[in-house]
Amino acid sequence: MKHSSSCQSTENEVDTISLIPRAMVFFAFRRMFYRDQKRVVNKIRKSMSDGGAYMVIHNDRSRLMVSALGWAILTILFIGSAEWKVPFIFGASLTLAGVFGYTIAGIYGWRGMLPTVAVFLAVDSIMGEITLLDAMRTIEYLCISFLLPFRNIHSVVWALFFWLIASGPLYAYTLSQGEAVTSLPHHAYMPILMLASNGITGALIADILLTLRVWAGKKGAAIHRNKTVSIGSILFLLITLAVVGPFLFVMMIDGLSMERDVENRAYQMAASQTGHIVEYLKKQEGKEMRGLLLHSMLEQGKLREFLKTSNFEELMEITVTGPYDDVIASTVTHYPHDAYASWRKGGNVTEIEEGFYRWLPDNRRYTFDMMRWREGFFVYEQKVRDRPFTVIAKVPIQRYQEQISKDFANRFLFMILFCLLSLGLSALIIRIIMKYLSKLAELTTNLPDKLANHETLEWKPSPVKEFMSLSQNFRMMAERVAEMFAKLEGTNQELNEKTQMLQQSEERLNQLAFYDTLTGLPNRHAFTSHLQEKLAELKRDEKLAIMFLDLDRFKQVNDTLGHESGDLLLQEASKRIQAVIPDIPGAMAARLGGDEFVIVLPIRKETEASAVATRVISALTSSIMLDRQEVYVGTSIGISLAPDNGCDLTDILKKADMAMYAAKSMGGAVYRFYSEGPAEHAAESMMLETYMRKALEREEFLLYYQPIVDQDGCMKAMEALIRWKHPEKGFITPDKFIPLAEKTGFVLPLGEWILRTACLQHKKWQDEGHPPMPVSVNISMRQFYDSNFLEMVRRILKETGLDPSWLVMEITEGFTANDPDQALAIVAALNAMGIKLSIDDFGTGYSSLNRLKKLPIHSLKIDRSFVSEVDKDHSNASIVQAIIHMAHALELLTVAEGIETQEELQFLRALNCDRMQGYLFSKPISAEEMTEFLARTREDRRG
Numbered sequence: 001m002k003h004s005s006s007c008q009s010t011e012n013e014v015d016t017i018s019l020i021p022r023a024m025v026f027f028a029f030r031r032m033f034y035r036d037q038k039r040v041v042n043k044i045r046k047s048m049s050d051g052g053a054y055m056v057i058h059n060d061r062s063r064l065m066v067s068a069l070g071w072a073i074l075t076i077l078f079i080g081s082a083e084w085k086v087p088f089i090f091g092a093s094l095t096l097a098g099v100f101g102y103t104i105a106g107i108y109g110w111r112g113m114l115p116t117v118a119v120f121l122a123v124d125s126i127m128g129e130i131t132l133l134d135a136m137r138t139i140e141y142l143c144i145s146f147l148l149p150f151r152n153i154h155s156v157v158w159a160l161f162f163w164l165i166a167s168g169p170l171y172a173y174t175l176s177q178g179e180a181v182t183s184l185p186h187h188a189y190m191p192i193l194m195l196a197s198n199g200i201t202g203a204l205i206a207d208i209l210l211t212l213r214v215w216a217g218k219k220g221a222a223i224h225r226n227k228t229v230s231i232g233s234i235l236f237l238l239i240t241l242a243v244v245g246p247f248l249f250v251m252m253i254d255g256l257s258m259e260r261d262v263e264n265r266a267y268q269m270a271a272s273q274t275g276h277i278v279e280y281l282k283k284q285e286g287k288e289m290r291g292l293l294l295h296s297m298l299e300q301g302k303l304r305e306f307l308k309t310s311n312f313e314e315l316m317e318i319t320v321t322g323p324y325d326d327v328i329a330s331t332v333t334h335y336p337h338d339a340y341a342s343w344r345k346g347g348n349v350t351e352i353e354e355g356f357y358r359w360l361p362d363n364r365r366y367t368f369d370m371m372r373w374r375e376g377f378f379v380y381e382q383k384v385r386d387r388p389f390t391v392i393a394k395v396p397i398q399r400y401q402e403q404i405s406k407d408f409a410n411r412f413l414f415m416i417l418f419c420l421l422s423l424g425l426s427a428l429i430i431r432i433i434m435k436y437l438s439k440l441a442e443l444t445t446n447l448p449d450k451l452a453n454h455e456t457l458e459w460k461p462s463p464v465k466e467f468m469s470l471s472q473n474f475r476m477m478a479e480r481v482a483e484m485f486a487k488l489e490g491t492n493q494e495l496n497e498k499t500q501m502l503q504q505s506e507e508r509l510n511q512l513a514f515y516d517t518l519t520g521l522p523n524r525h526a527f528t529s530h531l532q533e534k535l536a537e538l539k540r541d542e543k544l545a546i547m548f549l550d551l552d553r554f555k556q557v558n559d560t561l562g563h564e565s566g567d568l569l570l571q572e573a574s575k576r577i578q579a580v581i582p583d584i585p586g587a588m589a590a591r592l593g594g595d596e597f598v599i600v601l602p603i604r605k606e607t608e609a610s611a612v613a614t615r616v617i618s619a620l621t622s623s624i625m626l627d628r629q630e631v632y633v634g635t636s637i638g639i640s641l642a643p644d645n646g647c648d649l650t651d652i653l654k655k656a657d658m659a660m661y662a663a664k665s666m667g668g669a670v671y672r673f674y675s676e677g678p679a680e681h682a683a684e685s686m687m688l689e690t691y692m693r694k695a696l697e698r699e700e701f702l703l704y705y706q707p708i709v710d711q712d713g714c715m716k717a718m719e720a721l722i723r724w725k726h727p728e729k730g731f732i733t734p735d736k737f738i739p740l741a742e743k744t745g746f747v748l749p750l751g752e753w754i755l756r757t758a759c760l761q762h763k764k765w766q767d768e769g770h771p772p773m774p775v776s777v778n779i780s781m782r783q784f785y786d787s788n789f790l791e792m793v794r795r796i797l798k799e800t801g802l803d804p805s806w807l808v809m810e811i812t813e814g815f816t817a818n819d820p821d822q823a824l825a826i827v828a829a830l831n832a833m834g835i836k837l838s839i840d841d842f843g844t845g846y847s848s849l850n851r852l853k854k855l856p857i858h859s860l861k862i863d864r865s866f867v868s869e870v871d872k873d874h875s876n877a878s879i880v881q882a883i884i885h886m887a888h889a890l891e892l893l894t895v896a897e898g899i900e901t902q903e904e905l906q907f908l909r910a911l912n913c914d915r916m917q918g919y920l921f922s923k924p925i926s927a928e929e930m931t932e933f934l935a936r937t938r939e940d941r942r943g
Helices: 002-030 037-048 053-083 097-127 132-147 155-177 186-211 231-282 286-293 297-310 369-374 398-444 447-452 465-486 488-514 524-537 554-561 563-580 606-621 649-665 680-697 734-744 747-767 789-800 820-833 849-854 874-889 902-910 927-942
Strands: 085-087 093-095 317-321 327-330 347-353 356-361 377-383 390-396 543-551 588-593 596-603 624-626 629-631 635-642 671-673 701-709 715-726 730-732 775-778 807-812 836-842 859-862 893-897 915-917
Touching: 053 097, 085 231, 093 186, 097 132, 097 155, 097 186, 132 155, 155 186, 186 231, 231 297, 231 317, 231 347, 231 356, 231 377, 231 390, 231 398, 286 297, 286 327, 297 317, 297 327, 356 369, 390 398, 398 465, 488 524, 524 543, 524 588, 524 596, 524 649, 543 606, 543 649, 554 563, 554 629, 563 588, 563 596, 563 606, 563 624, 596 606, 606 635, 606 671, 635 649, 649 671, 649 680, 680 715, 680 734, 680 747, 701 747, 701 927, 715 734, 715 747, 715 915, 734 747, 747 775, 747 789, 747 927, 789 820, 820 836, 859 874, 874 893
Parallel strands: 635 671, 715 775, 775 807, 807 836, 836 859, 859 893, 893 915
Antiparallel strands: 085 093, 317 327, 317 390, 347 356, 356 377, 377 390, 543 596, 543 635, 588 596, 624 629, 701 715, 701 915, 715 730
16 A cells, blocks of 8 residues: 555656646746736645646636637737728828727736737838837837726726826927928827827727726736726716717717818819810810910910919919820929829829819828828819810818818817816716715615614715615615514415425426326336336246237328327327226336337236237227227237246337237237247348338338330330338348238338329429329239228329329239229229229239220230240240230230340330330339439430
8 A cells, every 4th residue: 555655646746747847838828818826826836736736727728718819809909900090180080999909908917918019010010110109109008008907097097197298298299390390280289189089089998898897807807806896987987988979979070071171162163263274275276276285385385374364372283284194284383394294193092073083192101191181182183075185273182271170179179178077077976976875885785784783874865866765765674674584484484385386396297207298107217117126026926918019000090180189099098008907016007109008917827918918909999089080090919928038128128019010910909929939030020020110210211213115115104113221231122021011001101102202203303394204103902902092192193293194003913803893993083083004913813804804904014924035935925925915905005024135025026015124124223313314315315
């Protein structure tokens, strides 16, 4: 034991030592996003002593990844939002970069802000040069991220304070040293006002996000961590937003309106002056126009003088260009004799209206966007109709910007002062309100304890109606606390009643868990528990009979009369089963599911089980009334005995199931004991029947199609053939499962599926444009004589929409032997529908030629046993010849099936056989392959 403990201690030490570098790396990376480092260090140190440092790192890893992902998203938004601008007037705009910058500072502190700034500057240097404005913004975010943790003060307050003492003076100094200064003072403070609005608005929105715990509510936030948010803070932020938001919106609308007004004025002035010049140019004819085009100094001088005369107060630059953009005349004197108009170069051109543009220089040369607009101008360009001249009028934006910017800046400053006054008043009112609320909160804190200690509470009145109501409510609540203690006894009584209700609910749940809700019989869970208990208690001279049964025609009733009738049938069957079970200890009837029931019966002799099984069959065989509809179902019972057939629950139930299927194979309405002896064939047959009944539900059956051709090899019809593809055993041949289906009655649902699938597929081919042709479907004797056969055929034809004239039903030649009158009635009904009938395997059974002559038969199919080697076997040749002659005499088509060689084909052609079918032409193929075959056949016919 000591040696083992020593080994374990050594392993823990090795794990801990190897984990120290990982912990150091994790801790260093974590410092970027978390400020509570002492707690993490103490946890790692403590857990290292017992080898649990790995769990500390693993538990914090997910939080670290989420925090890092949030930082990355905010950083991307911070960098990208620098270009998201809300325009005001003449380059003044509002951006959202401050929102994400202050949010990062509030959540991650300076540790998160520092890498964000580094990434921002790196991206800015890649996209272009780093401006002084960018550098000043980064300093602003870093400084405020350092200041935020020291006092519980909002970012918007720190931003305002920082602008007053740092950013504002720095920006003013920058403007005084740059290109922005003119004789007008508003050009100096207008950019400062806009930049201050950007910073303060971003800080305000970030404060709202942080206060509402969008991100700051998580652990590791730089401010407000593990603290509640006061209603005063929320009110202050909401009032600030309510004041600043409309102010910015109004100023934006006002600025855009002013800018639009300037554009209209410039457009009207330029259009008016240009119109006079255009009219002048239209009057130039002959010699004057040639002189202008040849740059005649005389004609150019005349035009220049006219341009100067038309340029009212010299507010515009007017230029007339020729067909090659060469300058004919201009009010600008710096154009040389051979100059070309090139006003579109060197800047960004925006078309405001047709022929009216705004030109702004490249913005990379300006620290502030407003300065860029001062050097821009409006351009009005008009071509002279029927003359090779273009008149260009340029209106400098500076002529309007000076006065408009001054007015806008004055309004902006006035609104800012109004907002500050409103916010100051709001802060004072909030402080008064919060003082009363704080006193009320102090009184109501631990109120039950204060009342229990008989402390005197002084409820101060308030002039505010809501506060007075709140105080009165608290006072009334305190008075009622004493009354509530008196009601505890009554509450305890109610709890006892609810406990009883819970017990009843538990009993109800137990009923639902162990009993079938439809029939009231024990369910599979209860049956399993009961059988396990009885098998464990079984004595040497005792036996248990396990009877497995299901209703023989339940599915037919359920499909025909509906699920409600099916439920009524199950309820009635359960009552009859319970009624015949002997009242002896240990006997039980249970419903396993669907129409499957099981009976557990303690016996001493097998005859006792036989007697009970006989009574159950008798009870279920008699008629059952379902909502005025009389039905007959019956049952088949399989019986296994314990311990004779084993004592394993699963095995003995499986053997009862196999015995039940063996009883069904005997025609139903019988019981059968499980027997090991008969043989492997019986067991295999029972298992095959089990697989076959489930195959239809699992869609394991397939329909293949084999062409039927004429003497020239052209396909005239096809036959639908059933195939079974088992998931484990592969394809199972029809000769193995069709006889079993006939014997057990499974051929009824299987035949219905075959008929419906064949009709659906044939209708689909017709809808796809393939030439219609008959499709043959085999009908079994049991299916033919079923009472619902004709109704089933009508229903399927209606559901699928297939024309009955394209459906051929193949039946064996002895179908009239059992009940000729009923057979003739069914055939007549099918013929009335328009369905054709064919006698399949003709020559292998018994048929009356007299009846055959009277029946409305369409064709005879010669069995493959006669066709095989018909060219060599004289007996077969004689039989085939006789059948063909007889069919032709009765005006019936003949179809030879099973043709495999050219010799057989030539012989049948010589006998004038109408149709052929066999592997020589095509093996049975799937629906997909038949679709391709039909498509190729249609293409060949077109070709």
